Every structure is written in C-alpha cells, then in structure tokens.
Amino acid sequence: MKKEFPVYDICKFSYAQEQDVIIKSLAPYLKAMRKLHFPHRHDFYHIILFTSGAGTHAIDFETFTIAPFHVYFMAPGQVHGWDFEGEVDGYVINFSADFFKSFLYDSQYLEQFPFFSGNVHYSETEISQADHSTAIEIMEKAVLEAEGQGRFKVDLLRVLLLQFFILIAKSDRYSLALDNKGNRNNTVLRNFEKLIEQNYKHQRLPKFYAELLCITPSHLNAICKEFLGASAGDIIRNRIVLEAKRMLINLDFTVTEIAYNLNFEDNSYFCKFFKNQAGVSPETFRRRI
Template identity: 45%
Template structure:
C-alpha cells in the first residue's frame, strides 16, 4: 500500500468475520495479527483501540512516539491517533476495538469513557505498564470478554459492556496508585476541558489567553496550572498539538508544505518551516523524507 497517506480503518474493516453491525471486537492478539498481516504500517482508527501484551517484544509507535513492547503492558488509543508497530519474537495478548456508540446505549453520560486518563489522546499517557498484581485481573477479564463476545446467551452485550468498563476502572486504579500525589477531582476536570478545547481549536487559536477566557480563568492561572499538572506551560501544550497535526499532515505526500502551513493558520510557508525546525529538529521536507 502507498505511504502517501495514512489509511483510516473502521471496525467493520477489521471485523475478523464478525457481523458488520458489531460495535466491538475482542480477540487474541496472535489471531488478530494472523488475519490482518499488513496493518503494521502507519494507520488510524475511527474507534477506540487497545492492546494488552502478555508476551513478545519489539516496539509500537503512537503519534510518532516509540514505545518498547513489554509483557503486562496495555496501550490505549483514541480515534484519529496514528500508530504502527514492529514485533520481534512471538507476540501474544488481547486486542479490543470498540466504538463510542457501544457505551451510549448503556451510559447516560456520553463523556464517561473520555474521563479515563489513558484516553487523553497523549501518547505517553495511553501506555500503561500494569503492576504484577493487576495483570492477572486484566487477563481474566479479557478471557471473560472472549466468552461474551460470542453473544450466545441473553444479555451478552450488556455483560460485555460491564466487563469492558470494569477493566477500564481496574487499569485506572492501578495506574493512579503508582503516583504518590493524588490531585483533587476538579483539577482533572479542568485539565480535560483544556485539552478538549485545544483539540477543537488549535488550528485557529494559538494563544493561552484564548483558552483561558473559555475556561473562565486567567492566562497566568492556566499556565501555572498546566505546569503543576504536566510540567509544561499552556502555550507548550497548544504548540505540541499544532506540531503533532503538522507531522500527521506531512505523511500525505500529496499535500504541499504551503498547503499544510495554510491549514494550520501560519502566516506563510517560511514561518511554518521555522516553527517546525525549531521544535521537531528537522525541516518539514526532511521529516517527510525520513518517514517515506
């Protein structure tokens, strides 16, 4: 397949023989790889995607950030993120593809799933190394999901929803226990709202004051808050989102550098090139050449 663009897969295209109307797929990872042998190159999903590794090595890349594959590791991806992988040795575990609609018939709060920290859309936050005590719990939940995915008993879909949500909660608890300092809940709400606004408006709004006004806080407070929570200023978070989208667009060889600069609201091609070189370490042309 040409690397001139990033393909986007929906659940139906990766269904492994399941009915096209399904909103969820759960499978053993080795079986998934055997059916979809050519999805190691960069691609996106239109659904939530996660893999739990129980054996294997190699690496997987999420939004151009590379992570080593380790047993006991989960990675979570939200729709639209770009990823690829390279495995060494026998890789085993479990894979889940699930649409947002899968939960909508069950939960009154449409944003409930987005609140889990591993679904922030930040690559490093979506990779979780489970404590040894939690890995068997997650393994057992996946085994129970594999039974329910067959849909042979009444209420199978509802029980499957419960198992998926229980797994999300168990992983969230385990990952937060690793951090000694626990933030008050309202801090996570503000952080999630800021990130959501950035994801919606980063092409047009590049200044922290624009987001602070929408969050009803001062720019100084927003910057201090972001440094406290993430070790970065609000401006850096906005800049990182613009840089990430630039990298995603650069994979499309049919888009000119000037077109990308215009889409990202840069004044001109020269300013965009200087911005990209400063923060990515290479020019847009060099980045494109390296990934081709």
C-alpha cells in the same frame, strides 16, 4: 488537498460490518489484518494487551518496547504502528466512541481514565504480577462472550471492559492523575485540552481559550505549568506540531499542503514554526521517519 494516510473505522475490523465492539485474541486478529497500512489512525478506541512477544510499538511518534503484560491504549485520531520480533499474542479490544453512551448515566465516565485522554504519556502501562491472572480471566471471558450470541452479550461485554479499565486504573501508574481528578484546576486543564482539540487549527493564543474558560490568561498559564510543566502557549503549539508530524508521515502530502491545512499563511512561516518547535525542518523530520 490530497487524501490523508489511512483512518480506519471499526467496520473495517468487523465481520458483520456493524459492530461497535470487537474483542479477540491478538494472534488471529493480526493474521486477518495483514493488509492494514502502517502507520494509520482509527476512529475508535484501540487497546492491545500483550501476553507474549517482543518488538516496538509507536504511538504518536513515541516508541515503546513490547513485553508480556504491557497494555497500550489508543484514542481515536492517534497514529500508531508496530514492529514485531517473532510471534506475538495477547488480546485486542476495539470499541466505538458511542459504545458506552447508552449504558452509563454519566456520558463522560470514561474521561476519568487517563489512558483514554489521548495523551501519549499515559498510553502504555504494565500490569502488575499480582493482577496477571485477573486480567487474563477478564479478557478470556470477554473473548468468549464476544464470540457468542447471548441475549445480554453487549451489556456483559461493557461490564467486563469496565472491570478491565478499573483494574488498570488502580495501578500506581495512574494514581496521581486520578487523585487530581476532582481538583478544580485539573478540571480547567481537561476542558482546556478539549478546547484545543476543537480549535487548534484556527486559534493559537491562550487568551482565546482563557475567555472560554472564564479565567485570565495568567491563571490558565499557571495551571498549565503546575500540572504539565509547560505554558499554555506551549501546549497549543505542541498540538499543532503533533498534527503536522502525523501528516508528514503521509508522503501524499506536500509540506505546502500541510501548511495550508494547519492554517498557516505561507509555507516558509510553517517551516520556521515547525523547526522552532521540533528542532528540525519538516523535510528532515519526514526523511528520518
């Protein structure tokens, strides 16, 4: 298998080569990172708040319009790239998956925030005008703290980031998802999505996941349709197609290699599967991208 397109770890972005968090003003950050390959993935959480500029930002093949006070959230593994129009500025936040683990009693605390789910539907939001000044105040404090060497620097950064996440989560954009957090069926759905992430290359039948969740396949299917408007089988297949798309944009991969990586028996079966789900053949998708 040939090398996949770039997956950057947080050390690539760190002058000290050992940081678990990086918070900077966006314009100088972009200038320093001009040699990055696009599109690419990160193995850390990546957040951008724009305060000026225009253009587009693509996350997992969904294209968003860049505008002031729009925020973009990327979970580890997601593919993204951007196309700026003129000069842009704002703030960028990078932090590793382990950054909050020693700080929070609940190791799954961040999972309550929809924008960290890896679901591209929740990857972008606009900060309300009433919260503009609060968001800027938090980010300015975070940038200054990140540049300093104070004794409690790391803990203060954690507190400031949590304030920022909570500010965003309180918006109407995420209210329904948060209201459903305590719902048992929503918990089942979140666990289903985690299991898919771990097993989608080898397990494609809802029955396998239903057994792990201790429910019947029909119950799992009903939950998926209630919350996502799609069957359990569709959700599994969508995850496979997403990974195929992520790999197709790397021209070092042949379609046959992608089929093999995703555990398809042969290339023709993979091409038929992809076309049924995406509406075009893998080769056509690659040419369009």
